[in-house]
Structures are given as C-alpha cells and as structure tokens.
Amino acid sequence: MTDVEIVEVCPRDGLQNEDRTVPTADKIRLVRDLAAAGARRIEAVSFVHPRRVPQMADAEAVLAGLGPVPGARLIGLVLNRRGVERAVATGALDEINYVVPLTDAFGTANQGRTTADALAELPSILGLAADAGLRTTVTLAVAFGCPYEGDVPVDRVREAARAVAGAGPDELALADTIGCAVPADVTARLRAVRAVCGLPLRTHFHQTRLTALGNVHAALLEGVTVHDASAGGIGGCPFAPGAAGNAATEDVAWMLHRSGHRTGIDVDAVTGAGRWICDVLGVAPRSALAQAGPFPATAPPRAPG
Amino acid sequence: MTDVEIVEVCPRDGLQNEDRTVPTADKIRLVRDLAAAGARRIEAVSFVHPRRVPQMADAEAVLAGLGPVPGARLIGLVLNRRGVERAVATGALDEINYVVPLTDAFGTANQGRTTADALAELPSILGLAADAGLRTTVTLAVAFGCPYEGDVPVDRVREAARAVAGAGPDELALADTIGCAVPADVTARLRAVRAVCGLPLRTHFHQTRLTALGNVHAALLEGVTVHDASAGGIGGCPFAPGAAGNAATEDVAWMLHRSGHRTGIDVDAVTGAGRWICDVLGVAPRSALAQAGPFPATAPPRAPG
Numbered sequence: 141m142t143d144v145e146i147v148e149v150c151p152r153d154g155l156q157n158e159d160r161t162v163p164t165a166d167k168i169r170l171v172r173d174l175a176a177a178g179a180r181r182i183e184a185v186s187f188v189h190p191r192r193v194p195q196m197a198d199a200e201a202v203l204a205g206l207g208p209v210p211g212a213r214l215i216g217l218v219l220n221r222r223g224v225e226r227a228v229a230t231g232a233l234d235e236i237n238y239v240v241p242l243t244d245a246f247g248t249a250n251q252g253r254t255t256a257d258a259l260a261e262l263p264s265i266l267g268l269a270a271d272a273g274l275r276t277t278v279t280l281a282v283a284f285g286c287p288y289e290g291d292v293p294v295d296r297v298r299e300a301a302r303a304v305a306g307a308g309p310d311e312l313a314l315a316d317t318i319g320c321a322v323p324a325d326v327t328a329r330l331r332a333v334r335a336v337c338g339l340p341l342r343t344h345f346h347q348t349r350l351t352a353l354g355n356v357h358a359a360l361l362e363g364v365t366v367h368d369a370s371a372g373g374i375g376g377c378p379f380a381p382g383a384a385g386n387a388a389t390e391d392v393a394w395m396l397h398r399s400g401h402r403t404g405i406d407v408d409a410v411t412g413a414g415r416w417i418c419d420v421l422g423v424a425p426r427s428a429l430a431q432a433g434p435f436p437a438t439a440p441p442r443a444p445g
Numbered sequence: 446m447t448d449v450e451i452v453e454v455c456p457r458d459g460l461q462n463e464d465r466t467v468p469t470a471d472k473i474r475l476v477r478d479l480a481a482a483g484a485r486r487i488e489a490v491s492f493v494h495p496r497r498v499p500q501m502a503d504a505e506a507v508l509a510g511l512g513p514v515p516g517a518r519l520i521g522l523v524l525n526r527r528g529v530e531r532a533v534a535t536g537a538l539d540e541i542n543y544v545v546p547l548t549d550a551f552g553t554a555n556q557g558r559t560t561a562d563a564l565a566e567l568p569s570i571l572g573l574a575a576d577a578g579l580r581t582t583v584t585l586a587v588a589f590g591c592p593y594e595g596d597v598p599v600d601r602v603r604e605a606a607r608a609v610a611g612a613g614p615d616e617l618a619l620a621d622t623i624g625c626a627v628p629a630d631v632t633a634r635l636r637a638v639r640a641v642c643g644l645p646l647r648t649h650f651h652q653t654r655l656t657a658l659g660n661v662h663a664a665l666l667e668g669v670t671v672h673d674a675s676a677g678g679i680g681g682c683p684f685a686p687g688a689a690g691n692a693a694t695e696d697v698a699w700m701l702h703r704s705g706h707r708t709g710i711d712v713d714a715v716t717g718a719g720r721w722i723c724d725v726l727g728v729a730p731r732s733a734l735a736q737a738g739p740f741p742a743t744a745p746p747r748a749p750g
Contacts, residue, residue, distance in 0.1 A: 290741035320740035323662040324704035347655065349733040349740065350696055354659025357628040391655055399629035428654040435625035435654065436595035 142401045145366045146389055148179035150417065152186050152217055153386055154375035156195045158421050164198045166420050168205045174371060175212040177409035183215040183237060187223035203232035219251040224265050228272040235275040238265050242280050242296055245288035262307045276309040277342065283314040284321035298332040305337035312339040319348025323358035330362040342366040345387045347373060352387035353395050367392060372414025373426030388427030390414060394434050407434055447706045450671045451694055453484035457491050457522055458691055459680035461500045463726045469503045471725050473510045479676060480517040482714035488542060491522035492531040508537035524556040529570050533577040540580040543570050547585050547601055550593035567612045581614040582647065588619040589626035603637040610642040617644040624653025628663035635667040647671040650692045652678060657692035658700050672697060677719025678731030693732030695719060699739050712739055
C-alpha cells in the first residue's frame with residue numbers, strides 16, 4: 141500500500157478549455173467541494189492573459205473570495221514573470237506551477253515563448269516564488285508529444301529535466317498535454333528523467349486516447365506517487381488541439397484504491413463535485429465512474445431468474 | 446519489440462449486445478473487412494440459444510456465406526455441448542472458445558449453469574472439439590469481478606485455472622466481463638494463474654472504467670501476448686449489466702505500436718471497419734482513435750500565429 145497524492149486540476153485545466161464562463165462564486169464552491177472530497181493540493185487558478193484564456197480572467201477574485209482552505213494547498217499556474225508577480229500579489233497561494241514547453245511550436249502558441257526562453261527565465265521565476273515563500277513546480281508541457289511537431293524525443297525531455305534540476309524547484313511534472321502518451325512512454329521517460337534529476341516527480345495525463353489510467357499505473361511502478369487529475373474528467377488545453385479530457389479524479393482514485401493504495405479522496409464525493417461542475421458547464425461528465433459507478437457497487441444488480 | 450496477437454471479437458462480443466439486428470450479409474462483410482485490416486484470429490459467431498442472444502441466431506448462415514477467410518482463423522464461442530455440436534457441424538471454424546463462469550450467479554444468468562457444471566462438462570467439450578480438429582480456448586468469465594456477486598477472489602481464479610489446465614485446452618483466457626479490472630489485478634491474477642497453469646494465456650478487457658489499455662499493458666509485462674479487442678470499441682455482454690464497450694482494436698493496436706510492438710493490424714483500416722459497423726448499428730464509434738485520431742497525426746494542425 142502506497143500513499144498516492146492526486147493534485148486536483150479541475151478548477152484550472154478542467155475549466156480553462158470549456159466554452160461556458162463559470163461564475164466566480166461557482167469556482168469558489170468548486171474548490172471548496174474538492175477540498176471537502178479530500179483533495180490536499182488544488183490547482184485553483186492560472187495567471188495568464190485574460191484575452192488568451194478568458195475563463196481564468198477572475199483568478200484574483202476567486203482567491204480573494206475563497207480565503208484559506210483548511211487542509212488543502214492552493215496552486216496557481218504561471219507562464220511567465222508577470223504571472224508569478226500576480227500570484228505572489230494575491231497572498232493566497234501555497235505553490236506556483238511554471239510551465240516549460242518542450243517544443244517551440246507549442247511554446248509559441250501556448251505562451252508566446254520557446255523552450256529556451258522559458259528555461260532562461262526559470263531562475264528568476266523561482267527566485268520570486270522563494271522570496272514569497274511559495275513552493276514551486278516546473279511542468280514540462282508536451283513532454284510526450286506535440287500537436288504541431290509530433291514526436292518529442294526522450295533526449296529532449298532528459299535535457300530539459302537536467303536543466304530544471306539545476307535551477308532547483310521543489311517538484312518536476314511531466315505533462316502529456318495532448319493525451320498521446322502510452323504506458324511504455326511513461327516508463328522510458330521517467331527512467332530517463334530519474335537518471336539526471338533527483339527532484340520529486342509528478343505526472344499529468346489526458347484521456348484523449350484512453351491511456352491515462354495505464355499511464356498512472358506505469359508511473360506508480362516507477363515510484364512516482366503524485367498525479368494530476370480533474371473531477372468529472374473535464375478539461376483540456378485551449379492551445380492543444382484534441383486534448384479533450386483530463387484523467388478524471390474519481391477514475392484515478394477508484395483505480396488506485398482497487399490497487400490497494402490510499403489517496404484520501406472520497407470517490408463518491410468527488411464524482412458528485414464533478415457532476416455538479418459539469419451541470420454548471422452544461423456538459424456531460426466524462427468520467428467512467430460517473431457513468432458506470434464504482435466496482436463493487438453498493439447495491440449490485442440481482443441476477444435475473 | 447514483441448509480436449502481439451489481437452483476437453478480433455467485434456463480430457461476436459461486439460455485436461451481441463447491440464439493439465439493432467445486423468443483416469447476415471453485413472456480418473459477413475464485417476469479418477472480411479477485419480481480416481483485410483490484419484486480424485489473424487476472429488471470433489466470428491457464438492452458438493447460443495437464439496432466444497437468449499437473438500443477434501447470433503444466424504451463426505450458421507454467417508459462416509456458410511463467409512466461406513474460407515485466407516490468413517485468418519475463425520472462432521466460435523460456445524457455452525455447452527449443444528454449442529460445440531453446432532460449431533462442429535458448420536465445418537467452417539478453426540477454433541472454439543468455451544466459457545467457464547467463475548461465479549454461480551453470473552453463470553446461471555449467462556448460460557444457465559454453475560462454475561462446477563461448466564468445469565464438469567469441459568472434458569467432453571474438448572473431446573468433441575479434438576475429434577473435429579478444432580483448437581480450443583477456455584475463457585474464465587467474470588474473472589476479475591461479478592456484476593451480481595461483486596469481488597471474485599484470486600484463489601477462485603487460480604483453482605479454476607488449475608482445473609482447466611488439467612483438461613488440456615490449447616489456451617486459457619481471463620475475461621474482465623464487466624470492465625472492473627485494474628492493472629494491479631491483472632498482474633496479481635496472471636501470476637496466480639501462471640503458478641498452476643502452463644497454458645498459453647489470453648485476456649479480454651472492457652472499457653467500462655477506462656482501464657482496458659492499462660490492463661493490456663500490465664498483461665504484456667507478465668508476458669501475455671494475446672488480447673481480445675473489438676473494432677470500434679463496440680460490445681458488451683447482455684447478461685453483464687454495465688459491461689459497455691470492449692477495448693477497441695484500433696486503440697489497443699495504436700498503443701502497442703507506439704510501445705514498439707507489432708500486431709499486424711492496420712490501425713486506419715480497422716478504425717474504418719469500426720466506423721462502418723457502428724453506422725450499420727446506428728451508434729457512434731466508441732474508440733478513442735475514431736474520435737481523436739492516431740498520434741502522430743498524418744497531418745498535424747499548424748501552430749496558430
């Protein structure tokens with residue numbers, strides 16, 4: 141039995157690609173419901189230009205209205221120095237998550253900068269966060285493949301991990317931004333990263349090609365025990381075509397519990413939170429658990445006859 | 446690189462749970478298209494009572510109209526002696542697949558018999574098949590969990606595997622009939638079975654809780670290289686509530702190819718065959734590949750800006 145940490149990204153990666161704008165009050169309720177369902181780290185907002193991701197325009201208002209969330213650490217995603225400054229100014233966050241894109245095409249589309257640009261600014265980003273007492277994660281975006289450039293070589297992931305390790309954040313995340321990773325990729329990339337980087341690792345998978353649960357399992361076999369997921373399976377990246385659906389928190393938690401691990405997540409409660417935000421968004425829940433229910437069921441059907 | 450064999454079960458498990466009756470001519474076309482897409486073993490029909498599974502009532506007509514399918518071995522699923530007699534009488538099959546249910550509740554609902562009944566008849570079933578020169582698979586149904594009884598102990602799977610090994614079929618399959626298996630279950634059960642049974646193994650997974658691809662990967666890590674899948678991800682078991690969706694052939698094949706393995710399956714062709722039969726059925730394709738396309742895409746989107 142292992143303690144596995146699920147980082148709840150529904151309020152950020154979940155919402156940012158949805159068409160319907162969610163009222164600030166509903167975003168606040170979502171974060172509280174997810175904390176009540178057992179989430180101990182919640183990526184609550186991102187600090188990006190409101191013209192690029194309108195859904196995140198009220199990041200400051202969400203945090204101001206939310207106040208402290210007992211038992212949960214709040215994370216803000218940032219793409220540049222301006223984002224960190226905004227994150228620090230809120231005084232409401234515990235962590236920042238800084239994105240380094242692994243292809244220049246994706247980096248330019250997603251955040252207006254290349255891999256080299258993002259790595260060059262990393263020390264300054266980490267310095268700002270350290271001064272404010274914020275923990276730091278660096279996420280390598282499109283670490284398994286790029287919607288524009290296609291395959292991303294393992295060597296590129298390894299070299300980026302080496303560079304990030306030199307800058308010294310608290311954690312390194314590998315993101316399958318477009319849902320193209322297979323379990324064998326996860327094994328190979330985590331081993332390559334481990335060989336050059338002693339940082340705690342975290343993964344981020346999408347269900348675009350239904351590999352997310354297998355990828356989490358493969359990562360666990362490599363000793364990685366921190367995984368992103370989104371209640372209701374909602375979300376995607378507006379600059380990553382076809383990146384529909386994060387791994388659903390309830391699906392990941394159910395699989396982990398069935399595998400004998402602990403997550404602290406109440407599967408029924410997070411399924412409920414996912415259903416609720418999907419109602420707000422006017423979309424159907426994308427998690428398997430919301431459709432099929434957990435196994436074993438609380439009240440299994442009786443055999444016919 | 447490993448050669449992995451995908452047993453195409455779309456014409457049998459795929460169709461049997463769908464509402465719309467598929468014309469015999471379309472079933473014949475489906476089998477031919479799947480063979481043309483690279484399937485080398487195809488579970489083409491089942492020999493069950495037409496009142497219980499009306500979709501399979503024309504099994505003999507399908508095989509008669511089909512004739513030999515060069516390069517592909519045809520399999521018929523059977524639940525009892527009467528089924529084997531019908532299978533033998535067609536003179537058109539290469540293999541039979543005999544189902545042994547691992548719970549009495551499921552066995553009674555699915556095929557009107559208990560585990561003990563099904564095991565007791567096994568020698569006689571294998572004898573009939575051997576006399577006709579047919580290869581034989583025994584499938585342990587609900588080997589990971591039962592819709593009526595819930596958890597199925599690993600010990601029960603091990604003891605059934607031991608009994609089946611004693612009777613000597615050519616292959617033993619473990620079926621996650623209702624899609625409740627997680628990768629850790631696969632590892633544990635395959636190891637338990639291997640400890641008592643030297644038969645070649647095969648697995649059968651559903652996507653009910655999105656674990657099928659992870660389960661195939663876990664099975665591969667245990668050296669199991671024969672896996673069922675269904676083009677378009679269609680199918681389920683009429684007596685297994687909630688067993689929606691087999692692992693889709695195109696999804697499994699894509700994952701395996703990305704992992705460096707060979708299947709002989711043309712992913713585009715089998716995706717096309719899945720789309721076509723879904724059109725015939727009036728349902729949307731359930732595979733990820735039919736929706737998201739493979740990665741890398743043949744023509745990736747251009748980066749904006």
